[in-house]
Amino acid sequence: MIPAPFTLRRAATWQALPELLEDALPLGGGQSLMPLLALRLAEPTALVALRALPGFSDIAERDGALWIGAGVTHARIEDGIGPAPLRDWLSQVAAGIAYRPVRNLGTIGGSLALHDPAADWPVALLALGASAVLRQGDTRRVLPMAQFLTGAFATALQPGEVIEAVTIPIPAPGTRFGWCKLAPAPGAFADALAGVFRAPGAAPRIAVASPAGARLMPEAPPPDDPHLARLRAVAIRRAGA
Amino acid sequence: MTRLCVNGETHDVRCEDRDSLALVLRDALGLTATRIGCQHGSCGACNVLLEDVPVRGCLVPAALAEGQAVTTLEGLRDDAVMIRLRAAFTAHHALQCGYCTAGMLIAARDLILRGRAGSAAEVRAGLAGQLCRCTGYDGIVAAVLAAQ
Ligand SMILES: Cc1cc2nc3c(=O)[nH]c(=O)nc-3n(C[C@H](O)[C@H](O)[C@H](O)COP(=O)(O)OP(=O)(O)OC[C@H]3O[C@@H](n4cnc5c(N)ncnc54)[C@H](O)[C@@H]3O)c2cc1C
Ligand code: FES
Ligand code: FES
16 A cells, blocks of 8 residues: 655646656646555656646636636635636535545646546536646647547546646526536545536536546437437436526 | 654654655654554545645655645644544544544544534534544534534
8 A cells, every 4th residue: 555666756847847747647636646556556657746836726717717727626616716606616516526635635637637437527627618728838728628538537638748727618697507416425436427507598518427438418319319318307407407 | 854844843754755644754753643544545544734724644745745834633732622622522432442533533623613513414524534433423423513
């Protein structure tokens, strides 16, 4: 239960990061990575702590969206960030993740980067129409969640690239969001997750957890698929949207 | 050398980068209130305060705690909430072997300070990440409710 030996590095600038990462894994809050190392499911020779990167834990409202730095913890989100009602929706999702001592260190960026198919943020952020801001040195690219999340434990991240932030469009007035997590105990990983986002006059956008990772349910289920239509109805009802 | 600030005192310890804060607190500093159980975040026996908020000591490399205030149960001897919690744990038989107790107390204190210990259901949900393998949870929940 002791990790294999590794060297710990600290990234102080975005410019130096890609080189530091050449033979190393990025370390966010460590709340998934440290257990993986303790169980020796991964044996990297070096880790690069990201938390001192400039702006890594910033929160801001910019261009009609809430910018959440990748280093923002679940606990900080649980306690309330951004404008209502988005603040309450995010708080509800964060409060259901693990336990407070884990939420005090675990980050939204780390959750997204790992893309555990049972994790809460990938599903919630997909439903909310969020994007991932990816950064490598001074180069940035912004990917909508559906393009960023490519499969269970898989994302569009390239070597040397990390998540700098998540951006979530500020919802129009009258928008509703429902969230349902079914888990064997409070704070445990989910057996089932659904997030339902309903902007006024638009069809509900529904994201669910699947063995292949977070995914959107088709907006118009094919008429020959009554099962999918029923699943949509259940998701909407259970999530209370 | 890693310089740690624990319970208000500065210590220079020799440790490897892979060593967890919980391990270093116990083995290098002899602060054995902090327990090591599962070593992957599930049991809560290793809870300590980092910059005044509870974290899993088993999931923080000690070297990363440099420059941050670490507080263990030993450092909360004179803390007002902890004094009430200690008395309530005794009165309500909230421990037996005591292995889970330090982590339980640190988690319970945080619930009380955040105003999340208002009902038995709230306390149970708030302590879901703290495993006790022998006392049973009823006495623990009663003690936390009594200590607010
Ligand atoms: C007991 C326990 C219960 C849990 N329960 C839940 C739960 O119910 N639901 C849930 O969703 N999660 C749960 N988690 C996981 C928790 O939410 C983690 O915080 C999260 O998965 C990882 O975030 P982190 O910052 O700790 O990332 P780390 O552990 O530091 O890293 C995770 C992975 O992402 C990479 N990484 C980290 N940050 C970045 C970045 N900015 N850019 C690129 N790559 C990065 C790392 O290299 C690593 O591969 C639980 C964890 C524990 C210990
Ligand atoms: S030893 Fe840290 S949570 Fe179990
Ligand atoms: S008192 Fe023995 S494990 Fe809790």
